[in-house]
Amino acid sequence: xxxxxxxxxxxxxxxxxxxxxxxxxxxxxxxxxxxxxxxxxxxxxxxxxxxxxxxxxxxxxxxxxxxxxxxxxxxxxxxxxxxxxxxxxxxxxxxxxxxxxxxxxxxxxxxxxxxxxxxxxxxxxxxxxxxxxxxxxxxxxxxxxxxxxxxxxxxxxxxxxxxxxxxxxxxxxxxxxxxxxxxxxxxxxxxxxxxxxxxxxxxxxxxxxxxxxxxxxxxxxxxxxxxxxxxxxxxxxxxxxxxxxxxxxxxxxxxxxxxxxxxxxxxxxxxxxxxxxxxxxxxxxxxxxxxxxxxxxxxxxxxxxxxxxxxxxxxxxxxxxxxxxxxxxxxxxxxxxxxxxxxxxxxxxxxxxxxxxxxxxxxxxxxxxxxxxxxxxxxxxxxxxxxxxxxxxxxxxxxxxxxxxxxxxxxxxxxxxxxxxxxxxxxxxxxxxxxxxxxxxxxxxxxxxxxxxxxxxxxxxxxxxxxxxxxxxxxxxxxxxxxxxxxxxxxxxxxxxxxxxxxxxxxxxxxxxxxxxxxxxxxxxxxxxxxxxxxxxxxxxxxxxxxxxxxxxxxxxxxxxxxxxxxxxxxxxxxxxxxxxxxxxxxxxxxxxxxxxxxxxxxxxxxxxxxxxxxxxxxxxxxxxxxxxxxxxxxxxxxxxxxxxxxxxxxxxxxxxxxxxxxxx
Numbered sequence: 001x002x003x004x005x006x007x008x009x010x011x012x013x014x015x016x017x018x019x020x021x022x023x024x025x026x027x028x029x030x031x032x033x034x035x036x037x038x039x040x041x042x043x044x045x046x047x048x049x050x051x052x053x054x055x056x057x058x059x060x061x062x063x064x065x066x067x068x069x070x071x072x073x074x075x076x077x078x079x080x081x082x083x084x085x086x087x088x089x090x091x092x093x094x095x096x097x098x099x100x101x102x103x104x105x106x107x108x109x110x111x112x113x114x115x116x117x118x119x120x121x122x123x124x125x126x127x128x129x130x131x132x133x134x135x136x137x138x139x140x141x142x143x144x145x146x147x148x149x150x151x152x153x154x155x156x157x158x159x160x161x162x163x164x165x166x167x168x169x170x171x172x173x174x175x176x177x178x179x180x181x182x183x184x185x186x187x188x189x190x191x192x193x194x195x196x197x198x199x200x201x202x203x204x205x206x207x208x209x210x211x212x213x214x215x216x217x218x219x220x221x222x223x224x225x226x227x228x229x230x231x232x233x234x235x236x237x238x239x240x241x242x243x244x245x246x247x248x249x250x251x252x253x254x255x256x257x258x259x260x261x262x263x264x265x266x267x268x269x270x271x272x273x274x275x276x277x278x279x280x281x282x283x284x285x286x287x288x289x290x291x292x293x294x295x296x297x298x299x300x301x302x303x304x305x306x307x308x309x310x311x312x313x314x315x316x317x318x319x320x321x322x323x324x325x326x327x328x329x330x331x332x333x334x335x336x337x338x339x340x341x342x343x344x345x346x347x348x349x350x351x352x353x354x355x356x357x358x359x360x361x362x363x364x365x366x367x368x369x370x371x372x373x374x375x376x377x378x379x380x381x382x383x384x385x386x387x388x389x390x391x392x393x394x395x396x397x398x399x400x401x402x403x404x405x406x407x408x409x410x411x412x413x414x415x416x417x418x419x420x421x422x423x424x425x426x427x428x429x430x431x432x433x434x435x436x437x438x439x440x441x442x443x444x445x446x447x448x449x450x451x452x453x454x455x456x457x458x459x460x461x462x463x464x465x466x467x468x469x470x471x472x473x474x475x476x477x478x479x480x481x482x483x484x485x486x487x488x489x490x491x492x493x494x495x496x497x498x499x500x501x502x503x504x505x506x507x508x509x510x511x512x513x514x515x516x517x518x519x520x521x522x523x524x525x526x527x528x529x530x531x532x533x534x535x536x537x538x539x540x541x542x543x544x545x546x547x548x549x550x551x552x553x554x555x556x557x558x559x560x561x562x563x564x565x566x567x568x569x570x571x572x573x574x575x576x577x578x579x580x581x582x583x584x585x586x587x588x589x590x591x592x593x594x595x596x597x598x599x600x601x602x603x604x605x606x607x608x609x610x611x612x613x614x615x616x617x618x619x620x621x622x623x624x625x626x627x628x629x630x631x632x633x634x635x636x637x638x639x640x641x642x643x644x645x646x647x648x649x650x651x652x653x654x655x656x657x658x659x660x661x662x663x664x665x
Contacts, residue, residue: 070294096249100225100280106271107161140200158209166204274302286623292514310334321425325412358387435505436494440487510547601636
């Protein structure tokens with residue numbers, strides 16, 4: 001690429017980042033990410049992704065995680081969703097469960113916290129566990145009340161959006177200034193990042209609530225979605241209009257409503273990207289449960305995405321942190337639903353052969369879930385038989401090492417442990433928001449630090465402080481003192497991570513947050529987990545044979561054992577026990593370890609603190625309602641009806657005195 005084109009790419013990215021954080025994004029997230037990847041691969045000194053206004057906002061834990069929704073794209077998948085509930089509840093296939101349907105707003109999620117009727121906090125969704133405080137901004141919105149009549153402690157969750165008619169006005173005003181917003185959701189996200197919160201009032205933002213949870217006593221929370229929405233409306237909190245919702249136990253009626261809403265949503269002024277289908281009865285939620293990402297009691301039905309045709313100009317390969325080879329398709333740019341698409345994942349060579357893809361083919365492209373672009377197949381209007389077949393890649397695109405197929409999954413891998421791209425990807429994953437959340441280390445910065453010789457692997461992150469002066473002097477890094485200090489502080493904070501976070505950050509195949517949680521719940525510590533046998537790992541419900549084998553293979557490699565010992569020496573105090581032991585480590589009073597519990601009554605400290613402490617110390621899992629899966633009921637002063645229910649179901653009770661002892665031990 002010529003110097004003039006490199007300069008133009010850098011200017012485009014800097015302009016895009018500046019406009020995004022001013023609340024006026026001019027390109028889509030997808031287009032920005034593609035340009036950013038290209039810039040960082042070329043080693044441009046953009047500092048893009050290194051420091052942003054977002055990092056200055058306060059981050060707080062969500063009292064209750066804000067999970068995403070799984071998707072259904074057709075009636076068959078929705079039917080599977082219905083049937084899964086009957087199986088989980090042990091019901092006959094002819095049984096009818098009641099569901100509630102409401103529009104899925106295409107906006108930005110927010111969690112509002114009310115206490116004594118006053119709005120005391122407003123958090124963005126963030127990573128689902130932590131969000132950014134947007135309280136000053138939210139208080140400027142007319143559609144969100146700062147005070148409500150209800151005095152109990154309450155969480156209210158919903159979507160911030162701008163209506164279609166308002167967005168047309170916004171777009172017209174932007175066009176008059178030579179600007180353009182790709183879609184309303186990007187506009188809302190950018191607006192909520194404005195530094196000046198007093199500008200929010202004029203930005204045409206609206207709010208609709210879809211969930212509320214009473215924190216004072218969750219057993220007294222609302223027992224159905226339909227009653228909840230009626231309650232929220234009585235508090236002056238906006239919810240969906242009843243004509244756009246459905247409460248029904250008839251699958252035929254539900255499917256008919258979904259079909260009719262397809263036409264309604266086009267004429268409705270509120271932007272939507274589907275319908276949310278959830279069980280109406282809240283008492284079933286704990287029995288149905290959740291994964292680490294999605295509740296199992298709700299799903300988002302997405303309508304078929306727009307399909308466009310374009311040219312597959314080139315097929316390339318990339319290598320990831322595990323050495324796995326992924327094939328990418330470079331497209332002639334095409335707009336789909338407001339986003340510019342010029343790249344798709346082709347996954348692997350087998351997929352390329354199945355779709356008969358060749359460079360120069362006219363292909364059908366769509367956005368899966370209206371987010372991720374995919375190739376559906378070849379165009380029906382043009383043959384590609386005159387084009388040469390694409391040949392299997394044989395060398396790593398980074399280090400040119402010969403690729404090998406693994407018998408276990410029939411995928412290609414680069415086995416060179418010194419492959420630059422593998423090492424950089426390992427560091428990117430380790431530092432990512434979903435793992436140890438080390439702020440300030442974008443892909444571009446990590447690549448430069450590696451190429452300048454300051455990093456040779458993940459463990460070297462914890463020695464960066466030694467090269468302060470050298471890094472300041474490096475003309476290719478352009479890292480100043482304040483930025484460097486913030487970076488080192490973030491690296492140090494990562495040492496306080498939990499065992500679950502560290503395990504999920506190691507980049508082991510099939511070991512994500514949920515599997516890590518299950519493993520640590522069973523073994524109690526990383527040391528005990530690493531000493532366990534393959535059979536012990538495979539015996540855990542929810543941990544599959546692939547996860548167990550991948551972990552066993554990983555810890556059997558000498559380089560990985562050395563890495564674990566290096567982390568231990570760096571004082572990851574929360575993640576490791578003091579030494580290896582021959583038997584699984586357990587907290588005191590291990591009769592309570594890993595038990596499923598419920599709670600009722602009042603305590604001298606907040607329920608949220610009790611739940612957090614007992615979850616961390618004893619691996620307890622808390623549920624809001626009593627079922628056959630509950631092992632213990634924690635009882636405080638002035639308990640509710642759960643005590644009598646527990647006695648009827650022969651559920652053991654932990655007294656107030658015992659709870660206090662557990663917290664002190």
